[in-house]
Amino acid sequence: MDQRTELSEFLRSRRARLRPEDVGLRDTTTRRRVPGLRREELAQLAGVSTAYYTRLEQGHGENVSAAVLDAIARVLRLSAAEREHLGRLTKPARRRSGRAAARVQRVRPELQQLLDAMEGVPAYVLGRRLDIIAWNRFGTALLGDFDAMPPEQRNMAWQVFLDPAARELYQDWEGKANDLVGMLRLDAGRDPDDPRLASLIGELSVKSEDFRRLWATHNIQDKGHGTKHLHHAVVGDLSLQYETLRPAGDTDQVLVTYHAEPGSPSAESLRLLASWAATERQAGSVGRGTERTSGAEEAEQAR
Structure with missing residues (x-):
């Protein structure tokens, strides 16, 4: 850049x-x-x-x-x-050197253990360039099966701009897309020599007219908190609060969690989604924890 x-x-x-x-x-x-x-x-x-x-x-x-x-x-x-x-x-x-920016991203084992213990809370960890580097099973039930995705697709911007399912999932798709572009712009300012970030921006620019349009606005956005309105294929409409937390020890990582207001229709829908996910897991359609860990490492090797 x-x-x-x-x-x-x-x-x-x-x-x-x-x-x-x-x-x-x-x-x-x-x-x-x-x-x-x-x-x-x-x-x-x-x-x-x-x-x-x-x-x-x-x-x-x-x-x-x-x-x-x-x-x-x-x-x-x-x-x-x-x-x-x-x-x-x-x-x-x-600015950080290209080699430092491209180093392998891993979450601490204790952070993965925390994710797995949050059974009633969909959660995932974003790393540099919006790579999805860790998640829990409830997170995959809400947002998509990250275990089953090819490593290069485990990226939030890739998902939103190049996976058609995202337009069905996010009711305010334009707002979600605009926020992600702003986050990528901020990352590009921090790590302008990151070759993987440059490759991602290039792919999105070639394949998505919406990305090109939003990238040209030079919007800047940091990760934060707020409300997301989702339409899930299994449980329907959800109004969820999301929080972004920064784990100690790595400023490049953020933990993103979703929750519903207690007693709300969305809270009941989340409960139903958790029950559905447990049934699917028992049937063998949801990945195991060991597969999830190796998948995150595989994503880095492929980038």
């Missing part, structure tokens, strides 16, 4: 989404050739010269100070994740 190009396009996209009135300016022109703030308007509000900001927006951010970045981020109304991304794009010397 070319850092100068990314910096230029990111700043332009953030500037384009603001109107003069959004930042307390009165627009005295009847028509603007391009949407958003002008460079000189942003520079004035940030307290820098137009020439200085223009150079920055052209991708020359090597010597920009933290104070200037903070001022520009304030004017552009950047989120915390966007501010982090901007900082990484202007400080390429701090």
